[in-house]
Amino acid sequence: MDKQSFDVVIVGAGPGGYVTAIRSAQLGLKTAVVEANHLGGICLNWGCIPTKALLRSAEIYHYMNHADAYGLSAGKPGYDLEKIVSRSRGVAKQLNGGVGHLLKKNKVPVFDGWGKLAGGSAGARKVTVEKDGKVFAELTAKNVILATGARARQLPGLEVDGETVWSYREAMVPKAMPKSLIVVGSGAIGIEFASFYRTFGAEVTVVEVMDRVLPVEDAEISKMAEKAFKKQGMNIITGATVKGLKKDGKSVTASVEKGGKVTEITAEKLISAVGIVGNVENIGLEGTKIKVDRTHVEINEWCETGEAGIYAIGDLAGPPWLAHKAEHEGVICIEKIAGVKDVHPLDTGRIPGCTYCHPQVASVGLSEQAAKDKGYDVKVGRFSFVGNGKAIALGEPEGLIKTVFDAKTGELLGAHMIGAEVTELIQGYSVGMTLETTEAELMHTVFPHPTLSEMLHESVLDAYGRVIHM
Amino acid sequence: MPIDILMPALSPTMTEGTLAKWHVKEGDEVSSGDVLAEIETDKATMEVEAVDEGVIAKILIEEGSEGVAVNTAIAILAEEGEDPAEAAKSGGGGGGPAPEAAAEAPKDEPKKESKEEPKEAPKADAKPASAPASGGSRVFASPLAKRIAADAGIDIAAISGSGPHGRVVKADVESAIASGGTKAEAAPAKEAPAAAAKAPAAAAVAPPVISADDPIFQMLPPHEAVPNTNMRKTIAKRLTESARDVPHFNVLADVEIDALLAMRKQLNERDGADYKISVNDMVIKATALALTRVPDCNVAYTDTAVLRFAQVDMAMAVAIDGGLITPIIKDCAAKGLATISKEAKELAGKAREGKLKPEEYQGGTFSISNLGMFGVKSFNSIINAPQGGILSVGAGEQRAVVKDGALAIATVMTLSLAVDHRCIDGAAAAGFMKELKAILQDPIALML
Numbered sequence: 001m002d003k004q005s006f007d008v009v010i011v012g013a014g015p016g017g018y019v020t021a022i023r024s025a026q027l028g029l030k031t032a033v034v035e036a037n038h039l040g041g042i043c044l045n046w047g048c049i050p051t052k053a054l055l056r057s058a059e060i061y062h063y064m065n066h067a068d069a070y071g072l073s074a075g076k077p078g079y080d081l082e083k084i085v086s087r088s089r090g091v092a093k094q095l096n097g098g099v100g101h102l103l104k105k106n107k108v109p110v111f112d113g114w115g116k117l118a119g120g121s122a123g124a125r126k127v128t129v130e131k132d133g134k135v136f137a138e139l140t141a142k143n144v145i146l147a148t149g150a151r152a153r154q155l156p157g158l159e160v161d162g163e164t165v166w167s168y169r170e171a172m173v174p175k176a177m178p179k180s181l182i183v184v185g186s187g188a189i190g191i192e193f194a195s196f197y198r199t200f201g202a203e204v205t206v207v208e209v210m211d212r213v214l215p216v217e218d219a220e221i222s223k224m225a226e227k228a229f230k231k232q233g234m235n236i237i238t239g240a241t242v243k244g245l246k247k248d249g250k251s252v253t254a255s256v257e258k259g260g261k262v263t264e265i266t267a268e269k270l271i272s273a274v275g276i277v278g279n280v281e282n283i284g285l286e287g288t289k290i291k292v293d294r295t296h297v298e299i300n301e302w303c304e305t306g307e308a309g310i311y312a313i314g315d316l317a318g319p320p321w322l323a324h325k326a327e328h329e330g331v332i333c334i335e336k337i338a339g340v341k342d343v344h345p346l347d348t349g350r351i352p353g354c355t356y357c358h359p360q361v362a363s364v365g366l367s368e369q370a371a372k373d374k375g376y377d378v379k380v381g382r383f384s385f386v387g388n389g390k391a392i393a394l395g396e397p398e399g400l401i402k403t404v405f406d407a408k409t410g411e412l413l414g415a416h417m418i419g420a421e422v423t424e425l426i427q428g429y430s431v432g433m434t435l436e437t438t439e440a441e442l443m444h445t446v447f448p449h450p451t452l453s454e455m456l457h458e459s460v461l462d463a464y465g466r467v468i469h470m
Numbered sequence: 471m472p473i474d475i476l477m478p479a480l481s482p483t484m485t486e487g488t489l490a491k492w493h494v495k496e497g498d499e500v501s502s503g504d505v506l507a508e509i510e511t512d513k514a515t516m517e518v519e520a521v522d523e524g525v526i527a528k529i530l531i532e533e534g535s536e537g538v539a540v541n542t543a544i545a546i547l548a549e550e551g552e553d554p555a556e557a558a559k560s561g562g563g564g565g566g567p568a569p570e571a572a573a574e575a576p577k578d579e580p581k582k583e584s585k586e587e588p589k590e591a592p593k594a595d596a597k598p599a600s601a602p603a604s605g606g607s608r609v610f611a612s613p614l615a616k617r618i619a620a621d622a623g624i625d626i627a628a629i630s631g632s633g634p635h636g637r638v639v640k641a642d643v644e645s646a647i648a649s650g651g652t653k654a655e656a657a658p659a660k661e662a663p664a665a666a667a668k669a670p671a672a673a674a675v676a677p678p679v680i681s682a683d684d685p686i687f688q689m690l691p692p693h694e695a696v697p698n699t700n701m702r703k704t705i706a707k708r709l710t711e712s713a714r715d716v717p718h719f720n721v722l723a724d725v726e727i728d729a730l731l732a733m734r735k736q737l738n739e740r741d742g743a744d745y746k747i748s749v750n751d752m753v754i755k756a757t758a759l760a761l762t763r764v765p766d767c768n769v770a771y772t773d774t775a776v777l778r779f780a781q782v783d784m785a786m787a788v789a790i791d792g793g794l795i796t797p798i799i800k801d802c803a804a805k806g807l808a809t810i811s812k813e814a815k816e817l818a819g820k821a822r823e824g825k826l827k828p829e830e831y832q833g834g835t836f837s838i839s840n841l842g843m844f845g846v847k848s849f850n851s852i853i854n855a856p857q858g859g860i861l862s863v864g865a866g867e868q869r870a871v872v873k874d875g876a877l878a879i880a881t882v883m884t885l886s887l888a889v890d891h892r893c894i895d896g897a898a899a900a901g902f903m904k905e906l907k908a909i910l911q912d913p914i915a916l917m918l
């Protein structure tokens with residue numbers, strides 16, 4: 001049995017875990033990581049990154065189909081799904097190797113196995129590492145950070161079978177392009193797959209239980225997204241639930257109930273994207289003071305659980321379920337442990353979210369409605385892509401940049417975007433919000449011309465009745 | 471025009487103080503001379519009087535707020551005919567602390583409306599355009615924090631920031647508003663100019679901050695954390711600076727005081743004596759005389775020149791509740807023993823009651839600390855900078871001495887002199903001790 005002692009042991013090497021490990025090593029703490037599957041976690045191997053690779057292929061395919069609009073001709077576009085998937089896997093593999101290299105460079109040992117809390121007491125926690133049914137290492141740690149992440153939620157009746165009913169996992173490595181597809185759930189994951197498969201010609205039906213797609217986004221953005229998806233030929237059914245499935249081996253038929261009326265929809269495949277559950281099982285939480293609320297570990301503002309010296313970060317610790325949230329929590333947590341000055345709890349109101357469907361959607365902060373619900377007297381700015389020179393030149397005249405300000409103080413409360421490259425634009429407002437800018441500083445900022453970013457400026461101007469290009 | 475009542479500078483060196491007590495509340499009418507509030511400085515408690523008539527429109531700084539910087543607006547006064555509610559909104563636009571202007575009396579402030587700068591007079595609804603700069607140092611605050619503070623009429627310079635590098639952020643301003651005014655702690659940036667002027671070299675090195683909640687103290691037995699008073703902070707700051715920056719050296723001498731004691735007895739037993747002279751009074755007088763004879767020791771060091779004082783203003787250390795203070799007997803060499811004795815008693819009494827005026831404890835060219843009454847033989851003191859020296863007086867006790875080759879008994883007192891070697895050299899220090907010893911052993915000299 002391998003017995004070693006560390007200042008910090010991190011269970012899980014997803015974006016939360018490995019980033020925390022590197023920061024921990026930078027701070028001079030003796031650090032180890034335990035990972036059962038793959039460095040980089042779901043995000044890097046089966047989530048954010050490989051889907052971006054798939055969606056890039058879809059994007060280029062989309063442009064090839066519209067080459068004529070740019071005065072280009074290239075014959076009839078085609079695609080090789082196997083190559084698309086293999087490129088996506090290659091991207092994940094490259095980054096996975098990169099994480100391994102980074103950990104090595106920072107002298108963080110990786111224990112390849114299943115990490116589990118195994119007693120000890122405050123200041124000397126034990127973590128066992130198990131591989132192939134055998135515990136091969138017992139680590140003693142002053143601090144343990146649990147970063148075990150989450151997995152797809154399984155709805156009763158919608159269980160993933162890997163054949164006709166897929167989770168994100170199967171949807172990411174299709175062997176053939178399905179002719180038709182039902183996507184249950186229109187959050188970021190569902191909509192990105194819907195967008196990918198629709199671009200390559202699948203008939204796509206999206207079923208959403210809420211009254212609009214991308215329900216966490218500003219209602220105005222959801223509406224524009226729905227309109228764009230429908231224009232692409234997607235069938236969108238909102239305010240609907242899947243009551244049951246019938247499978248015949250070659251296709252799946254979903255009973256979709258909307259407003260008391262049940263419709264049967266048949267498709268070759270169905271993707272279940274109805275949220276996630278935290279990986280709280282078999283990590284040794286039983287018998288500890290660590291509390292679990294609906295599959296997520298309860299933590300304080302410094303990510304500490306009910307047990308002193310045991311922390312939880314990322315998806316395991318609750319929403320928003322985003323890699324960058326996990327990374328930030330991890331850094332805050334480890335800096336607090338190391339006694340770094342000026343550490344501040346994470347402000348979850350300033351975490352941007354991006355969806356890489358076509359058109360892209362991005363947002364940060366409060367939606368217009370949420371701001372009003374909180375009692376703010378708001379000023380709202382809107383700027384459409386059609387008023388932006390660069391957008392026209394790109395052939396992307398559809399989209400909107402919306403800003404929400406507190407009328408009283410000029411605080412930027414939220415920003416919401418749809419259109420080309422908005423996932424790359426949102427950070428401008430994130431920086432602004434973190435620095436606590438008011439409309440005045442945003443108005444004084446010089447945005448380069450011609451760029452899409454000029455729309456960030458115009459939207460702010462619009463909120464105060466000073467828009468130029470509209 | 472509403473008038474900002476500013477935190478007064480009660481002494482030339484005062485940069486901040488505690489607003490100990492309000493004697494008025496919002497809505498009270500006040501006239502010139504009324505006591506508005508009590509301000510506790512590092513050494514004394516002083517009253518702030520109204521210099522104008524009007525109604526207290528708004529109190530900006532709560533009672534008990536510590537570290538209120540000089541020239542911070544502490545209240546708003548609505549003048550006759552003005553609506554106090556409107557005036558209350560004008561709030562706190564007054565300048566931040568400006569150490570170089572600290573000597574300015576608060577009563578000068580309202581005169582702003584007079585001829586020189588009539589346009590500058592802030593209107594009742596005027597919002598300060600930006601955070602007031604303090605002595606040229608920039609207030610680090612987010613734009614949003616600045617705006618919210620301006621709207622609420624709060625001086626952002628008086629709010630301590632919790633953001634990166636002490637930046638004042640929205641949450642800090644909101645909590646300051648929630649607590650009814652500017653937060654107590656002064657922004658650290660504000661003290662920088664003063665500190666830098668005093669000790670440029672030291673300003674660059676931030677000493678480690680040890681707080682009472684440091685984990686190290688958890689290993690110690692159960693204890694009570696007594697918050698540092700202004701006096702404690704001043705003692706800590708000034709003595710640390712002196713011990714660190716002033717090169718001290720000590721000179722010791724044993725003095726036989728049998729003749730001195732005999733003379734004291736004789737003086738105190740005189741018919742109609744309305745004084746009671748102590749040994750300490752005689753040491754004060756003797757020290758002053760010795761300094762007059764060796765003026766090289768009645769000096770202070772500055773970076774540009776050594777200041778040589780024409781008279782001896784003697785600071786005497788007095789232990790008081792929670793610390794110590796050094797009231798000053800001015801021009802000691804020119805005063806008689808009875809006068810010195812009387813002044814020393816008066817000042818010590820006032821010191822113990824916390825009623826010393828700043829001019830009674832500030833300044834001084836030399837210090838004496840006497841712990842003889844506790845029976846200590848000798849000790850070394852830390853110089854009360856910028857003074858050049860301090861004399862530590864031990865107990866007078868009977869000791870065996872050798873006189874003319876034979877053992878004898880004498881009452882002996884050990885004196886220890888600490889001097890600043892930057893301005894007093896060994897020969898001068900020794901020369902002073904020689905004179906002092908001579909005077910004390912031949913006390914008739916005190917009568918000259």
